[in-house]
Amino acid sequence: MSTYILCLILFCIGLYCVLRKRNIIKIIIGLGIIEYAINLFFVLVGYRTHGRAPILAKDQVITNMVDPLPQALVLTSIVIGLAVTALIVAIAIRLYEKYGTFDITKIRRLKG
Amino acid sequence: MKMLPFFVIIPLGTAFLISLLGKKIRNFSDILANLGTLSLFLLSMYSITLVNAHKIVVYKVGGWIPPIGICMVLDGLTSFMLVTVNLVSFLVTVYSISYMQRYTDKYRFYTLFMLMLAGMNGIIVTGDLFNLFVFLEIAAIASYALVAFGTEAEELEASFKYAVMGTVASSFILLAIALLYSYTSTLNMADISLVLSEKGRGIIITFVAVLFLAGFGLKAALVPFHAWLPDAHPSAPAPISAMLSGVFIKTLGVYALCRVFFNILGISSKISFILVILGVISMIAGAFLAIAQADIKRMFAYSSISQIGYIIFALGIGTPLALLGGLFHLFNHSIFKSLLFLNSGAIEYSTETRNLKRLGGLNSRLPVTGYTSLLGALSISGVPPFAGFFSKLIIIIAAVQAGYFISAGIAILVSILTLAYYLKFQTYAFFGKPNEAWLKVKEVPLTMRLSMIVLAIICVIAGILLIPVLQPFLKNAVSVLLLGCGYKDVVFGALK
Numbered sequence: 153m154s155t156y157i158l159c160l161i162l163f164c165i166g167l168y169c170v171l172r173k174r175n176i177i178k179i180i181i182g183l184g185i186i187e188y189a190i191n192l193f194f195v196l197v198g199y200r201t202h203g204r205a206p207i208l209a210k211d212q213v214i215t216n217m218v219d220p221l222p223q224a225l226v227l228t229s230i231v232i233g234l235a236v237t238a239l240i241v242a243i244a245i246r247l248y249e250k251y252g253t254f255d256i257t258k259i260r261r262l263k264g
Numbered sequence: 265m266k267m268l269p270f271f272v273i274i275p276l277g278t279a280f281l282i283s284l285l286g287k288k289i290r291n292f293s294d295i296l297a298n299l300g301t302l303s304l305f306l307l308s309m310y311s312i313t314l315v316n317a318h319k320i321v322v323y324k325v326g327g328w329i330p331p332i333g334i335c336m337v338l339d340g341l342t343s344f345m346l347v348t349v350n351l352v353s354f355l356v357t358v359y360s361i362s363y364m365q366r367y368t369d370k371y372r373f374y375t376l377f378m379l380m381l382a383g384m385n386g387i388i389v390t391g392d393l394f395n396l397f398v399f400l401e402i403a404a405i406a407s408y409a410l411v412a413f414g415t416e417a418e419e420l421e422a423s424f425k426y427a428v429m430g431t432v433a434s435s436f437i438l439l440a441i442a443l444l445y446s447y448t449s450t451l452n453m454a455d456i457s458l459v460l461s462e463k464g465r466g467i468i469i470t471f472v473a474v475l476f477l478a479g480f481g482l483k484a485a486l487v488p489f490h491a492w493l494p495d496a497h498p499s500a501p502a503p504i505s506a507m508l509s510g511v512f513i514k515t516l517g518v519y520a521l522c523r524v525f526f527n528i529l530g531i532s533s534k535i536s537f538i539l540v541i542l543g544v545i546s547m548i549a550g551a552f553l554a555i556a557q558a559d560i561k562r563m564f565a566y567s568s569i570s571q572i573g574y575i576i577f578a579l580g581i582g583t584p585l586a587l588l589g590g591l592f593h594l595f596n597h598s599i600f601k602s603l604l605f606l607n608s609g610a611i612e613y614s615t616e617t618r619n620l621k622r623l624g625g626l627n628s629r630l631p632v633t634g635y636t637s638l639l640g641a642l643s644i645s646g647v648p649p650f651a652g653f654f655s656k657l658i659i660i661i662a663a664v665q666a667g668y669f670i671s672a673g674i675a676i677l678v679s680i681l682t683l684a685y686y687l688k689f690q691t692y693a694f695f696g697k698p699n700e701a702w703l704k705v706k707e708v709p710l711t712m713r714l715s716m717i718v719l720a721i722i723c724v725i726a727g728i729l730l731i732p733v734l735q736p737f738l739k740n741a742v743s744v745l746l747l748g749c750g751y752k753d754v755v756f757g758a759l760k
Contacts, residue, residue, distance in 0.1 A: 163439070167432070170428065170432060176424065179428060183428065183431050183432070183435075186431075186432065186435045187431075187435060190435055190438050190439050190442060193439070193442055194438075194442045194445075197442060197445060197446040219449075221445075221451075222442075222445070225394055228394075228398060229438060232398070232401045232405075235401075235405055236401070236405060236408075236427070236431055236434075239405060239408055239409060239427065240408075240424070240427050240428070240431070243408075243412055243420055243423055243424050243427065244424065246412075246415060246420050247417075247420045247421065247424060250416075250417040250420060251417065251421075259421050259424075260421070261417055261418050261421060262418055262421055262422060262495045262499075
């Protein structure tokens with residue numbers, strides 16, 4: 153149970169980072185932390201104590217195995233996260249070229 | 265039966281081919297993108313007849329039987345959304361042929377556009393919760409890139425805000441899916457619903473519902489979560505604004521919300537009450553913020569928030585009549601809002617400005633744009649006999665029948681406000697004496713006019729969807745929502 157709560161705390165740290173930080177690079181790092189917290193949680197959901205990989209071989213009795221599905225899903229989710237991070241970092245670099253700053257409070261030409 | 269995966273394969277395939285060959289062969293991207301969206305539109309029309317014949321069609325991906333394999337489900341709501349999305353996207357690609365000449369690298373635009381379409385169609389047809397998340401991310405990432413397509417300072421800023429908000433929303437949705445998986449040990453939508461009915465709804469389901477509400481609410485731009493929309497939608501090129509406001513927020517937000525809450529988790533009175541409150545707040549806030557705007561596209565973006573409020577309000581009421589009104593309004597809104605954004609694109613194409621204070625008297629110079637936008641504006645403000653009037657009338661009647669008197673009153677007042685700010689748009693932009701500066705502007709090219717005229721005609725005649733012969737189109741979609749948790753029995757029944 154405590155591992156789940158630690159995951160949730162990690163998630164909240166990421167959320168705090170996105171909401172409170174002014175530097176856009178730090179915001180992107182915050183998004184990364186959120187993503188890792190969820191991936192970690194998802195893998196932990198499938199974890200069993202002393203479990204082993206669910207590979208069925210001849211004359212072996214498997215009593216306790218981990219759930220492989222969350223691991224497959226987390227792989228997908230990591231790839232998606234990579235794509236999003238790459239895109240946002242590219243946008244951040246272009247933003248720096250245009251505004252000359254990484255400070256989100258100074259990047260406000262849109263309003264209303 | 266076999267045609268369901270093609271809703272994802274066709275746009276993915278065209279995106280691939282366009283990115284590969286678009287630069288080398290002239291006009292290749294235009295032709296292929298238009299053929300792709302046209303074939304998708306025809307397929308979606310064919311899906312209506314399939315639904316009329318079979319009620320529900322389930323396609324097993326790779327031959328694996330659900331819940332072990334992934335399935336795709338075609339039912340009334342799916343075919344309703346497919347027709348809406350693919351109709352608008354076809355007309356938007358026709359419009360883009362001329363409009364996107366303003367930008368360099370047109371083939372990149374079409375690549376991203378088709379990827380976004382693949383994501384949206386995937387969300388609509390899939391019957392698997394994690395699959396829904398993956399398609400949602402495909403559509404969302406393509407739309408972040410499309411908002412920044414002009415790569416000017418404002419566009420990048422809007423895209424950054426949108427990407428941060430969108431990623432947080434996706435994280436909420438993924439967390440909700442992880443929690444739901446840990447509780448039910450399955451990802452198939454129908455199977456989750458089955459397990460929930462056997463196992464009972466623990467306290468964790470309430471937490472999952474809140475996470476889903478926040479995630480899809482952010483995607484649909486309901487009012488406490490709306491801050492990204494008025495920046496992102498106006499910054500995109502006009503065809504993309506039309507797609508984003510017209511169908512994107514409805515697919516990622518409203519459709520996914522409906523599917524999850526009505527068919528998987530089961531709607532409770534608390535959730536409906538929250539939906540009604542969110543809907544009413546969105547209606548009011550969107551309308552008041554829209555009046556003060558001087559930028560045309562920004563005004564339309566706030567108007568989208570207000571109209572999404574109507575749809576969510578109707579879904580929250582939850583009576584059969586209200587659901588009919590809500591879905592009908594969803595269809596109408598996707599038509600007239602894309603029309604209005606295309607009009608704003610035409611104004612920008614001819615005059616290079618979107619500021620209402622600098623426009624004026626354009627009706628003599630841009631007659632097609634002027635009159636089609638007048639039709640769109642009258643329809644969205646709910647003036648009879650246009651389609652928007654009927655959908656709003658049904659929603660208000662349903663609200664009164666269900667006892668939401670105050671909310672119904674607010675809905676009428678917001679409708680009047682809507683008329684006010686669209687009249688402001690018409691007066692400043694099209695009526696009155698022609699402004700000296702615009703005496704030389706020319707009407708926009710043929711393809712742009714064509715798609716605006718078609719959308720305007722649909723705006724006028726969409727009311728015929730309510731006559732008994734054509735009513736099954738809407739009725740089938742409503743019946744899926746009314747099924748509620750009976751969705752699982754229908755899906756498993758079709759598998760046998």
